[in-house]
Amino acid sequence: MDADHLWQIVPTDEATDGFVAPFSAPIGNAVDSFSLAVIGSGGAGAMRVGEILLEVAAKAGFHGLMTRAMGPQIRGGEAAALLRIATTPVSSLDDHFDLLIALDWANFNRFAAELPLAPDSVVLADPAEGAVPETIVASGARICPVPFKHLAGTVKGGRTNMVGLGVAASLIGLPAALVASVLAAQLGRKGEAVLISSTAALTLGVEAAAGLPRPPRLAAADLDGAARWNISGNQATGLGALQGGVRFVAAYPITPATEVLEWLAPALEKTGGVLVQAEDELAAINMTIGASFAGTPALTATSGPGLALMVEALGLAVASETPLVVVDVMRGGPSTGIPTKSEQSDLNIALYGLHGDAPHLVLAPNTIIDCLRTTQWAVALAETLQVPAIVLSDQALGQSRAIVAPPDAEPTLAPRLTAPAGAADYHRYALTESGISPMAIPGTPGTAYVADGLEHDPRGAPSAQAGDHVAQLDKRARKLATFDYGDLWADIEGEGETAILVWGSATGPAREAAQRARERGLTVRLVSLRLLLPAQPARLAAALRGVGRVLVVEQSQGRQFHKFLRSYYDLPSEVAVLARPGPLPIRPAEILARLGVWE
């Protein structure tokens, strides 16, 4: 038993609800951020522990996020819940975990690289589950035995993960009453007996925590009473679509995008929209085009392999000037790749995958909650500019959850420019100054036209004439190039001669690294691009004014982002690139170390 522990088991009649009350005096300074991982085999329920902890933290007023690592099995695969709970908003996992709760060691080697530990980390493991893996021992972390299985066995129907939950909640310092209420809410559907046994197992865990070494204490939450959301990136994507006005979705499942579609299915039904399951991605994207042509903002979601199938139809949307949004929740590539892991390697296909000269939009959310705003913006831009927009999310954002403040309402763009009834001598593809020509909606009298992937004249009649081709190419380029995208195009933070250039999920760790650098006296500017196409050279030049050296950070072996930047932008003479592929997330310490080379 660790003599440093300060937990006291409060006698039952003094405790709230019979649980141990939260802690008293701390050792040393409280920390603003606490990271823990819960791992176990399939059926052990590690993910459930993470979900409950995250919800409790949200209700207690903390910020935080949770990512997960899963085995490839459909059911019963090993799983790891990776959490970070903090007193201020966080957008990245930390460099190591303060606490690892191992319900068992099933297939631990699959997760080993995603569970970095430090000497002051605490590892709780069940002696009944065998030897502690070598990599854990080598980390120098403090390893303490907790008999999860034995404790669970003393309760009828007791489960090891509930014991683990009790231990974790106590060590973090989460209010017991909140844990009980979230437990009831999440397990209520499973019946009274399950709730009773879970609560009993939870209590055993809380009691067991009393005898354990204390990890760093989490500072009190800022109980500002402000609302908190608990949301995943894929859910935020779906909500962004709805808020943007999408009321038609064609769906074909693919990991890790399926959840976007499955969230949208009941949501669309409730809000008067429709979702249809398509037979393949080719059908999905073409159905989306049909619905949009018919006048309904439309969207589909897929991953890299699906986007590859959709590329021809995206060209059709460009040529026929049909608005739509495709969300690509990126995963490890190429080809089938690593479906359950994240990577930023679909940038190339999004930028360059359409044949012909086919200007279109490419956007990328850079945090879990930014999935909402960026998807909503993409819908609005697509509708205004009558063009397809590709939204590059990824598995790290999509399948992770965050505790966030509810987002502000977004300003809306002008809706789709449509043609009024009976517009005299209507030309669908008229050569307007902005390049945006009114789009007649079927059902409108007097403006019937044929939308076409063939090159066409302003009326829409097929044309192979040089003059028509040049005019229409110019129209489609002009409408994107001359549009004012405003300040959402990138997040620009901080000042300094050193800048980090980043996009998508690499932004979170970059932000954290920049913050730590500033705390050490290095001024760092961070520029995270949300709008990738069309490129914004004037805006980036302004953002990089005074910057003499740039660190490009990306999760791509082929340096796709760096090459894109070099194609479209002028960069300062001193450029370093931190580029590596998935499946492991980029950590703040890696970025900080690379910045440190310059100091």
Added chain:
Amino acid sequence: MNASAPLTAADFKSDLKPIWCPGCGDYSVLQALAKALAELGRPREDIALVSGIGCSSRLPAYTNVYGFHGVHGRALAVAAGLKLARPDLTVLAAGGDGDGLSIGGNHFLHACRRNVDMTYLLMDNQVYGMTKGQASPTTAPDWCESKLTPRGTGVSPVMPLHLALAAGVNFFARGFAGNPNELARLILAGIIHPGFSVIHVLSPCVTFRPEQREWKKAVHAADAEPASVPAEAFARFAADDGFTTGILFAGDRTPFMPSRGGTTSVATIAQGFAA
């Protein structure tokens, strides 16, 4: 246009001169379609015609209804999305045997399964005309006139009726470009019949399949009322020669159309994320 004057076929044609060869069966299909739409009596703005790629797929530009000329093989998908977003419109799709049964074969199968209320003009000339004379999925295996398959394909042809029946098609009619009046009747019947209606049109290619001028001797009217039960249809048409014309199958499956009418606000949905 005088709202009370009856519509004629001319009211549904555009002024664009077709690119089809003189003598192409597709001229008759255009005429039959225009006649059917005139009979239907809906204003042209409430009608949408979707096509893919090929000679047949040029059809929308020669009408004056709303049209979408998409990419090869995908017309049925575009049309389904269109109809699901706008159930109020009359939706048709058109394309050839290559567009519909080769690259588009998967969508054809699933369109029959799904049974969205729309009408599909499958204009079959047993050749790829636009790309100048290759064998198509409905071409006989021993046709040796293609440079691509000079010894013939050696591949069994698709039988659209059987493929459609196996996929659960709800309405299947076969017409012949040489009988445009009957074809107009079949098209109208398909439009009116709820669900996915296939109008398989034998439409000769005068340029690459001149021997198809003999089709006029091969077609023969069905000698019974349409089958209405799949098992009966399978039995009756097991040995169909592919030239039986008329409404061959008319079922009563419910058209696919998800219910609408949800009135929850998005803000209410968003509240579900509150911790």
